[in-house]
Amino acid sequence: MSPLFPALTEALADPDGTAAHRSALRFGDRSLTYGELATAAAPLAARIGEAGRIAVWATPTLETAVGVVAALLAGVPAVPLNPKSGGSELGHIVADSAPTLVLASTGDQLPPALSALERVDVDVDVRAAPATAASAAEALASGLSPEAPALVVYTSGTTGPPKGAVIPRRAVATTLDALADAWQWTGDDVLVHGLPLFHVHGLILGILGPLRRGGSVRHLGRFDVTGVTRELSAGATMLFGVPTMYHRIAETLPDDPALAKALARARLLVSGSAALPVHDHERIAEATGRRVIERYGMTETLMNTSVRADGEPRAGTVGVPLPGVELRLTEEDGKTALAAYDGETVGEIQVRGPNLFTEYLNRSDATAAAFTEDGWFRTGDMAVCDPDGYVRIVGRKATDLIKSGGYKIGAGEIENALLEHPGVREAAVTGEPDPDLGERIVAWIVPADAENPPLLAELADHVAVRLAPHKRPRVLHCLGALPRNDMGKIMKRALTHD
Numbered sequence: 001m002s003p004l005f006p007a008l009t010e011a012l013a014d015p016d017g018t019a020a021h022r023s024a025l026r027f028g029d030r031s032l033t034y035g036e037l038a039t040a041a042a043p044l045a046a047r048i049g050e051a052g053r054i055a056v057w058a059t060p061t062l063e064t065a066v067g068v069v070a071a072l073l074a075g076v077p078a079v080p081l082n083p084k085s086g087g088s089e090l091g092h093i094v095a096d097s098a099p100t101l102v103l104a105s106t107g108d109q110l111p112p113a114l115s116a117l118e119r120v121d122v123d124v125d126v127r128a129a130p131a132t133a134a135s136a137a138e139a140l141a142s143g144l145s146p147e148a149p150a151l152v153v154y155t156s157g158t159t160g161p162p163k164g165a166v167i168p169r170r171a172v173a174t175t176l177d178a179l180a181d182a183w184q185w186t187g188d189d190v191l192v193h194g195l196p197l198f199h200v201h202g203l204i205l206g207i208l209g210p211l212r213r214g215g216s217v218r219h220l221g222r223f224d225v226t227g228v229t230r231e232l233s234a235g236a237t238m239l240f241g242v243p244t245m246y247h248r249i250a251e252t253l254p255d256d257p258a259l260a261k262a263l264a265r266a267r268l269l270v271s272g273s274a275a276l277p278v279h280d281h282e283r284i285a286e287a288t289g290r291r292v293i294e295r296y297g298m299t300e301t302l303m304n305t306s307v308r309a310d311g312e313p314r315a316g317t318v319g320v321p322l323p324g325v326e327l328r329l330t331e332e333d334g335k336t337a338l339a340a341y342d343g344e345t346v347g348e349i350q351v352r353g354p355n356l357f358t359e360y361l362n363r364s365d366a367t368a369a370a371f372t373e374d375g376w377f378r379t380g381d382m383a384v385c386d387p388d389g390y391v392r393i394v395g396r397k398a399t400d401l402i403k404s405g406g407y408k409i410g411a412g413e414i415e416n417a418l419l420e421h422p423g424v425r426e427a428a429v430t431g432e433p434d435p436d437l438g439e440r441i442v443a444w445i446v447p448a449d450a451e452n453p454p455l456l457a458e459l460a461d462h463v464a465v466r467l468a469p470h471k472r473p474r475v476l477h478c479l480g481a482l483p484r485n486d487m488g489k490i491m492k493r494a495l496t497h498d
């Protein structure tokens with residue numbers, strides 16, 4: 001397969017060439033050119049080249065970016081770990097993905113769930129440049145199969161613990177090239193974002209995307225509107241964010257002319273991971289004269305559709321299928337394509353193409369269930385399609401999946417965690433609309449002791465330390481009993497109205 005990062009390969013081959021001097025990554029006041037990235041990543045790639053699979057302690061730092069690039073150079077699949085993951089979640093991911101070592105930054109405190117793994121610190125100090133390591137890494141990088149796994153990214157399902165989606169090199173390359181076509185994304189673009197680096201959005205699109213183009217990214221460490229203003233005022237051309245981030249931008253705009261000016265000069269403002277409400281689209285367009293464009297993807301499929309930079313921006317839609325992606329809407333049977341796209345008939349989105357993952361790690365049952373007999377991936381997203389191909393997502397098949405702050409969260413995993421609390425006898429979890437997060441997590445419990453029910457803060461901490469802080473309930477209702485049907489199944493729809 002041709003190299004994933006041509007500018008990096010060029011910098012490896014010619015440390016004094018123009019590619020080597022181009023800016024690649026910047027996190028706060030630390031940055032690397034392509035030459036420096038090559039020098040930092042190549043010895044690490046040589047060091048981990050024999051590892052079967054590696055974990056990356058994916059803090060929002062230069063070290064994470066260098067670690068993942070080194071793994072890709074070496075052809076070693078990387079499993080990015082959320083550094084805020086709690087004990088049960090990390091324990092599951094480590095047991096399931098069985099990495100041989102973990103990459104971390106010097107000084108990072110790793111939790112007990114990782115103590116059995118060999119630890120390798122990522123060194124981004126690039127004063128030394130061992131030429132032999134560079135050529136060894138270059139040799140490793142070529143000759144890898146496009147089907148070779150690049151990353152294993154964990155994603156929540158309706159029930160049970162998260163599943164590891166195995167993402168091959170070909171999917172990374174094709175999705176990034178399709179986005180380059182749709183967005184006219186080039187090596188001259190400078191991206192700014194503050195997304196986490198353990199998911200597709202922040203890591204594959206937000207770090208590997210600029211590197212594939214030979215362009216650069218400035219990561220904010222954590223999202224805030226001040227950082228967005230600063231970077232877009234200082235030469236950044238593109239912004240990536242989840243709807244919560246654009247919502248916070250929309251809220252700030254009326255009192256912040258500098259932010260409006262900065263956004264107005266951006267080439268492209270892109271939102272994804274969940275639906276951006278039309279109200280926020282409109283507020284941003286009004287204040288800046290710029291339209292946010294939406295793209296639609298999934299951990300398992302990478303990117304499927306986007307509003308194109310050269311197309312009509314249509315708020316409330318996720319645009320048209322990307323080059324190479326086949327997309328259809330199906331009837332309730334899950335296999336018959338809708339006869340016509342009339343902008344009204346709702347069907348499940350199914351996709352096929354080189355952007356798709358290979359499998360769920362160790363879950364052949366779940367992998368088989370995710371595809372139709374003829375190879376279409378069932379997204380579970382419900383949509384209508386305009387006659388000219390614009391897709392409008394209207395909902396999800398599973399009510400047990402919640403999107404909060406752009407994170408996909410399975411109700412089942414939170415219910416299981418809640419049931420481990422001694423004060424909880426029964427538990428059900430739902431999502432309810434939230435202007436900032438899109439949806440917020442609501443816990444409905446039957447307390448073990450009705451006189452002395454657990455408090456929300458206590459249950460939130462309980463979930464945060466086991467799973468992750470973004471999975472914690474934000475609202476708690478204590479009931480005498482959960483509504484159940486004749487079969488004993490909890491009727492969640494009856495819970496949404498207090």
Ligand code: MCA
Binds near residue numbers: 194273297404464472
């Ligand atoms: C609060 N905190 C706690 C607790 N309560 N920590 C431990 N225990 C508690 N009980 C901490 C949080 O950890 C966080 O810490 C801080 O308080 C604030 O938390 P919160 O309000 O939850 O979050 P936020 O900081 O307001 O975050 C909003 C956000 C975030 C920045 C929009 O949700 C976010 O980064 N979302 C991005 C999701 C994403 O990238 N999704 C992509 C997956 P601290 O202050 O230390 O942070 S989807 C995907 O990849 C597909 C392919 C796609 O289409 O894109």
Ligand code: AMP
Binds near residue numbers: 379
């Ligand atoms: P994840 O599995 O965490 O990668 O989340 C994928 C899901 O996010 C998709 O199945 C959609 O439900 C949702 N999603 C991603 N982008 C968009 C978007 N632009 N509009 C609406 N939903 C989206």
